[in-house]
Amino acid sequence: MTRTATPPIVRERPLPRPPSIFSTALKTPEVRWALAALALFLLGWSFQLAGAPAPLWWTLYLVCYATGGWEPALAGLRALREKTLDVDLLMIVAALAAASIGQIFDGALLVVIFATSGALEVIVTRRTADSVDSLLNLAPEQATLVEGDGATRTVSSRELEPGHRVLVRPGERVGGDGIVIDGTSEVDQQAITGESVPVVREVGDEVLSGTVNGTGTLTVRITRPASESVIARIVALVEEASETKAGTQLFIEKVEQTYSFGVVIATLLVLTVPMLFFAHTFEEALLRAIVFMIVASPCAVVLSTMPPLLASIANAGRHGVLVKSATVMETLGRTTLVAYDKTGTLTEGAPEVIAVTPTGGRDEDEVLVLAAAVEHYSEHPLGRAIVGQAGERGLPVPEASEFRALPGRGVTGRVQGRVVTVERADAASTATGTLVHVRVDQDTAGEITLVDRLRPDAPAAVEAAVETIGAPAVLLTGDNASAAAEVAGRTGMGTVYHSLLPQDKVAVVTDLEARGERVMVVGDGINDAPALAAASTGVSMGRRGSDLALDTADVIIVRDELGALPHLMRLSRRARRYVIANLAIAGTVIAALVVWDLVGTLPLALAVAGHEGSTVLVALNGARLLRRSAWER
The missing domain is CATH 3.40.50.1000 (HAD superfamily/HAD-like)
Known part of the structure; x- marks a missing residue:
């Protein structure tokens, strides 16, 4: 027998997805500058290792400075005009100081690190903004407005005001927050409330903008303007909460301000005091100040925190997080x-059958087959679960005719000459899940219990x-x-x-x-x-x-x-211990070198060796978190 086709449910066009993170990145100027700086740095390093003439790789490094450093330098200068000092500007000054005494590789590496960090921050910010904008597309662009004389016309959803009546046909999204004044249907609210199955909405019940109507037709009286709809409030909540979380970073910014200001003041003192009180020449004082700037620069401190954390991020990524x-x-x-x-x-967000309770001498399989026969045409999640359970048991499901949806209640149809009705219980849920009744010619045949499938x-x-x-x-x-x-x-x-x-x-x-x-x-x-x-x-x-x-x-x-979450939290705790250890190492080395430079005469080569040695040490220590055992143990 050929199955009778059911009337198609009208579906709206798919919601547009925000651009991929890769396309967002490539369209971001900060990312392009950072990538260019990285490419120039790697090219210059390659020529340096290959023994190419120094002017060649020096030129590549200098172009890397300009490419990756112009933006943080400009931002730092703007901050200076507002009487603030940030670490980015300090890093640029330290990089230039390093180049001035021949350590151009170290300065270029510092520029690349900060350019990349800034680019990643911009990507995350813009990506989130794009996604928030796409959320507004959940609300349909148009709605069917019911006039006072009963006539209908299509209007923009943004024009809906409290008191307007709108018609919501099967399969359409609700255009605004409101109250049902006519009709009964089941509305899929999972995107807004997280409910795993559609909920019955009838006269007097509230419906939310962006939710999807089922098989019934509803007339809704709008109670809130579009600017105050549930979707608009979600957008506002996300933006407000994100700003609040960003406020927790203020302490870090204060530390950066204090450190940066302290290093600048100390460098100026190291430059001027020896000339004023100890008869040092300008060249001698300048060299001492440059050495101080290098050894006091927070390169090792930055690498104390970043390698352990980045290694942990990489390790988590290998495990699907x-x-x-x-x-x-x-x-x-x-x-x-x-x-x-x-x-x-x-x-899983999808119901599954956990119990079939037959009555009237029937067995479980018979009740399930009768229900599956009429639910075959249904698009309701409960119906799909019942049909799926019959398939899993390998039960032959007969054809059904005269299929009809009962909006807000269930479905009915004729199976082998008998009228079979499947309805949700009046009390929509039991203590263990959702209950549906199966009736044959008005006689109860059994009950089927479904629950949201647990992972x-x-x-x-x-x-x-x-x-x-x-x-x-x-x-x-x-x-x-x-x-x-x-x-x-x-x-x-x-x-x-x-x-x-x-x-x-x-x-x-x-x-x-x-x-x-x-x-x-x-x-x-x-x-x-x-x-x-x-x-x-x-x-x-x-x-x-x-x-x-x-x-x-x-x-x-x-x-x-x-x-993966418990592993991730334990990995984070381990990374934090590594960070503390690295900060102790970096702080000790910086303090020792600074004291040496201030009290005695710290040779430039030894200053660079000590500074870079501590940097390499903390970097290698952090890299230990790349090991598989760091995740598993």
Whole structure:
């Protein structure tokens, strides 16, 4: 028998994705300058190692200086006009000082490091901005406005005002936040609230901008202007939380200011005091000042922190975890509480059948076959799960005719001459999951229980994270209380927050941070993005993660392996210990060389050797974190 075709559901055009990070990078001037500086540096180094004439590789290094250093130098000069001093300008001065005494390689390397760092910061900032902009495309560009006489016309969604009535057809996105005043349907809210299955919306219920209508037709009265819709509020929350997190870097900026100012003042004193009080010539004082600038420059300090952290980032990358910056890698180890999203993070975001309860003398397979026959035409996640379960059991599913969707309730059809109806229970969820009734000719045939499919590695991953930080995990979800409790019970969560909108998740995270916790939020959806931005560390799932979540997060688990998180936190703690050890080494060497230069006469060659030796030492020490054992143990 040939199956009867069902009416197609109208789908909107796919949402545009933000440009890839590679295309974003190549279009960024800062990146092009940094790449050019790196290429010139490598070319000059190659000629230097090959024994080429000095003017050739000196010229390449000098062009590298200009290519990679003009922008931080200009920014530093602008900062000077505002009576501030930053480390970038100090690095440029140190690089020029190094070149002036023949150490042009060291100066060029310093320029390349800082140019690359600045370019990466610009990429992350612009990429996040592009992703936030793309979020606004969740709301449809147009909506169907219902006039007072019942006539309809198409208008821009941005024109919708409170009191307007809009018609939302099957498969369309809701144009604005509002209240249903006519119709019944199931609305997919997963992108906004994280609920794993569509929810029934009928007269009096609220619907949100950007959510997808199911098979019914709804008439919605708009209650908020577009500028105050849930999507607009998510954008605002992400931007606000990102700015708040950036404020935590102020301490680092103050340290940079103090150090930079101190080195400049000390260098000027080293230059002038010997001439004024010890009858040194200008050449003698200048040489001593240049030596001081070199030995006091924070090259070794920079490399004390960066190699361990960058090596840890590389090690994590080999194991399928992308850490976006060295600051993030350092912060990870300080986590005191991990908060997980449910749908798409701990679960697959798709329901599965866990129980079939037959009645009236039928067996499980018969009930499942009857339900699968009519659900075959349904696009509802529950229906797909039922059909999939019948397929997994290898059950032959008969043809169904007279298929009809029951908006907000279920589906019905005729199977082998009998009317079969599959409906969700009046109480949408049970203590263990979602319950649907199967009826044959109005007689109850059985019940099917479904739950959101748990990731196989979720319980063990949560347990390992709890052991690592020594505190129970927290569940943050937009799903209902029973669904949240079911997943929490299977994964061993300590505290459960359910029925949360994006702003509610931010409020929970902000409150936990205010209590002194350093929170790591693990999520995947648009609705998680504000919380990811507000947390000390935001972690997104790579395969299922929305564009906004991926760009807002500090860490991306590329292969969605939750078990990688405990390894990552332990690796971060190990990197922090290496950083402390390196800073002790670098600080001791700098202090010794500075004292030597001030009290005695530090030979230039020895100053460079000591400075570069400590730099190489801390770099090699940090590189030890590249070993596989650093991740596994």
